[in-house]
Amino acid sequence: MKNLKLKTALLPLVIAMPVFQASADDNVSKAQLEKQLEVISKRIAALESAEGKAEKKSDGKTQFNVYGTLRPTFGVTSGDSEDVWDVGDALSRVGFATSRELGNGMTAFAKGEFKVNIQLNGDFGEARKAYVGLKGDFGRVAIGKQATMQYNIIADPVDIFNRASTPLAYDDASPFRQQQLVSYSKSFGNLAFSMAGQFKKEDSLNEGSDLFNAGVKYSGDGFTLGAAYLTKDLAGIDENTFGVSMSKNVGDHYVALSYQDIDRGGNGQDRSSLDVVGAFKISDSYKLKLGYSNFADDLGAAETAEVTRINTTLEWHLDNDFYTFVEYQNNNFKEREDNNQVMVGMRYNFDYKF
Structure with missing residues (x-):
């Protein structure tokens, strides 16, 4: 033409x-x-x-896609003292991803993903992910803001609800995405190994990394089993976290569990998180999600954030990319005022490849 x-x-x-x-x-x-x-x-x-x-330069070696998900919510949080109504946001975001074949079995890739603050002015917020990498027979290397191994292996299997604070117990305890990461991963059949280090010159407490995270995950026949170790420097102490997760698809249903033990050297600073979730297909249009979580610490009554949560969500899937939901959550704090949350929301996903 x-x-x-x-x-x-x-x-x-x-x-x-x-x-x-x-x-x-x-x-x-x-x-x-x-x-x-x-x-x-x-x-x-x-x-x-x-x-x-x-035209030869764009002969199919380069792929590009724009994707996103918009998730507005409206609900009420009821406590003993007051009810608070709010329009919120369940982690809306937009992003782009691109890759290019370089030959010799190597591929370059990049991703940028940014928050959309629907609960504010609808502005673009901070970057969720921003990295560039290279992959091939040697594995995968990336530099920039990325998800931690702790999230990918421990939290992701139980991250199924339509809210910002999820996974329910993990959210109180561990990192999601971290800037200034250098990561490496490689798969050996059904077994995947990954590790990452964070290097922040302005905050370094030593000559090495400020954070080191490594993990391994087995995947096969609708089943996953993973373990991860995280260590990072804090003011005066080191934090060491060990976590395990497992998930299983049973027909159209799904169940998953994750647990973390977080060691901060005792003195009331140790913590743990437990998440158990399930998603059950009622029909082609309806899905029921259930969750139980517990975050525990050793702090005294005046400082503890210990809480047990129960979540029930009903989703109505009108299309693969659009559904509505109603969600109830009970938050039972050890020392703080308990509350109940009820919210409805919509979720629209899009992903266009070029």
Whole structure:
């Protein structure tokens, strides 16, 4: 089509030749006009050749997609003292991902993902992910803001609810995405190994990484089993976290569990998190989700954030990319005022590949 347009652009010149010949003055000969036409023809041929080369550069080796999910919510949080109504947001975001084959079995890739603050002005918020990497037979290496192994292996299997604070217990305890990460991962059949280090010059408490996270995950026949270890520097102490997770698909149903033990050197600072979830398909349009969680610490009554949560969610799937939901959650704190949350929301997902 592009070549046709270029050739079509030449037609007015060809049609106009007789006119040029008839109206040419004594200083312009037929030979000169033909020479000018020849120059124009060569120029068009050069443009066609350049277009051909440009098309070869995008011969399917490069992939690009724009994706996102918008998740507004409306609900009420009821406590003993007051009821609070609020329009909220369940982690809406937009992003792009691109990759390009480099040859020799290597592929370059990049991703940028950003929050959409529906509960505020609908503004773009901070970056959730922003990294560039390279993968091949050697594995996968990436640099930038990424999800931790602790999230990918321990939290992700139980992250099924439509709210910002999820997974329910993990949210109180461990990191999700971290900036200034260098990560490496490689799969060996059904077994995947990954690790990452965080290097923040301005906050470094030592000459090494500020955070180190490593994990391993087995996947097969609708079943996953994972374990991860996280260590990071805090003011005066080191935090060491060990977590395990497992998940299982049973037909159209899904169950998962994750547990973490967080060691901060005792003195009331140790913590733990437990999440147990299930998603059950009622029909082609309805899905029921249930969750139980417990976050525990060793702090005294004045400081403890210990809480047990129970969540029930009913989703109505009108389409693969659009559904509505109603969700109830009870938050039973050890020392703080308990509350109940009821909210409804909508979720629209999109993913366009180019």
